[in-house]
Amino acid sequence: GAGVSQSPRYKVAKRGQDVALRCDPISGHVSLFWYQQALGQGPEFLTYFQNEAQLDKSGLPSDRFFAERPEGSVSTLKIQRTQQEDSAVYLCASSTRTSGGIDTQYFGPGTRLTVL
Amino acid sequence: AQSVTQLGSHVSVSEGALVLLRCNYSSSVPPYLFWYVQYPNQGLQLLLKYTTGATLVKGINGFEAEFKKSETSFHLTKPSAHMSDAAEYFCAVSEVTGGFKTIFGAGTRLFVKA
Numbered sequence: 347g348a349g350v351s352q353s354p355r356y357k358v359a360k361r362g363q364d365v366a367l368r369c370d371p372i373s374g375h376v377s378l379f380w381y382q383q384a385l386g387q388g389p390e391f392l393t394y395f396q397n398e399a400q401l402d403k404s405g406l407p408s409d410r411f412f413a414e415r416p417e418g419s420v421s422t423l424k425i426q427r428t429q430q431e432d433s434a435v436y437l438c439a440s441s442t443r444t445s446g447g448i449d450t451q452y453f454g455p456g457t458r459l460t461v462l
Numbered sequence: 463a464q465s466v467t468q469l470g471s472h473v474s475v476s477e478g479a480l481v482l483l484r485c486n487y488s489s490s491v492p493p494y495l496f497w498y499v500q501y502p503n504q505g506l507q508l509l510l511k512y513t514t515g516a517t518l519v520k521g522i523n524g525f526e527a528e529f530k531k532s533e534t535s536f537h538l539t540k541p542s543a544h545m546s547d548a549a550e551y552f553c554a555v556s557e558v559t560g561g562f563k564t565i566f567g568a569g570t571r572l573f574v575k576a
Contacts, residue, residue, distance in 0.1 A: 350505065379564075386471075388552050388566030389506070402562040437505065448494040448513070448556045451564065453505035 348372065350454035352438050358460045359428045367423045367457045371440030378421050379451060380413055381437040389437050395421060396444050428461045435459070464489050464555050468567035476575045481525075481540040483570045485553030488534065495536040496554040496564070497527055506552065512536065523547070548574045 351370045359365050371378050377396055381389035382405075391405040397418035406413070410429075415421040425432055435458050439451035469484040487493060494513055498506040510521025517529040527538045536553060553567040 377562075379562075381566075386568070388466075388554075388568045391563045391565070394562035405563070439506075450508050450511065451506075453498075453507070455503065455505045 350438055350440055350452050352436075352454040352457050354457060355455065356458050356460075358462065360462055361428060361430060363428050364424065364426045365428055365459065367425075367436050367459070369421045369423070369438030369440075369454060371419065371421070371438070372452055373419075375440035375442055375452070376418075376444050377441040377449065377451075378415060379439040379441075380421070380423050381439065382407075383435040383437055383456070385434070392423070392436075425459075428459075430461050433459055433461045464493070464557060464563075464565045466553050466555050466565055466567035468551075468553050468570050470570055471568065472571050472573065474573040474575060475543045477545055478542050481538070481543045481547065481572065483538040483551050483553075483572065485527075485536045485538065485567060486534055487536060487553070487555045489555055489557055491557050494556045495527075495529060496556070497521065497525070497536075497538050498552045498554060498566075500550040500552065500569075502549075509538070509551075543572075543574045545574050545576065548572055 353368045380392040383389045393413045394402040395415040410426045412424045435456040437456045439453045441449040443449045465488040467486045496511045497509040500506045510519045512529045520526045556564045
């Protein structure tokens with residue numbers, strides 16, 4: 347069956363450009379998470395959706411980061427005015443239940459963002 | 463606040479030898495604990511998780527982990543390493559009382575020598 351997919355897999359942006367990263371969760375999964383993984387580090391939580399509701403956005407590093415999931419399925423993470431420190435792999439994960447971080451999460455392959 | 467510490471960013475073992483990857487956590491309430499594996503150019507995959515009940519948890523590919531509350535540890539073991547086990551391993555913690563975050567450790571890269 348189809349897993350979590352993310353696009354694009356690789357994105358190169360010039361400093362100051364806006365980028366949009368897409369996540370297609372597993373069909374029917376209620377919960378969706380975004381993480382940022384810097385080189386050599388573990389994933390760091392960015393934000394959490396339960397269906398279309400963004401219940402936790404405490405991990406978003408600045409107001410340049412914005413995420414949405416308008417119809418409760420596909421999600422987009424947008425970064426405005428990208429900076430070099432935004433360079434990282436952005437991971438999306440989904441899970442079946444509404445239990446947030448205590449449920450098993452299924453991860454996509456990630457989008458590697460490089461800001462020049 | 464929750465936190466996870468993985469001791470050793472790199473671990474090297476010989477094929478057939480014991481694998482031991484260390485994880486210690488900090489949590490103010492009973493935690494849910496996870497081990498994930500990440501192969502190159504792939505997403506993280508769940509190896510095993512501890513929720514409640516039996517403290518020795520068995521996962522996929524012959525891995526297991528033991529929750530030790532007194533030591534706040536959740537070390538990952540496998541009796542005999544295989545070349546295909548070479549990957550990055552992440553320990554993670556979430557709190558039972560809710561919140562929606564999972565906190566990951568920095569990861570341990572496992573090398574398996576022939």
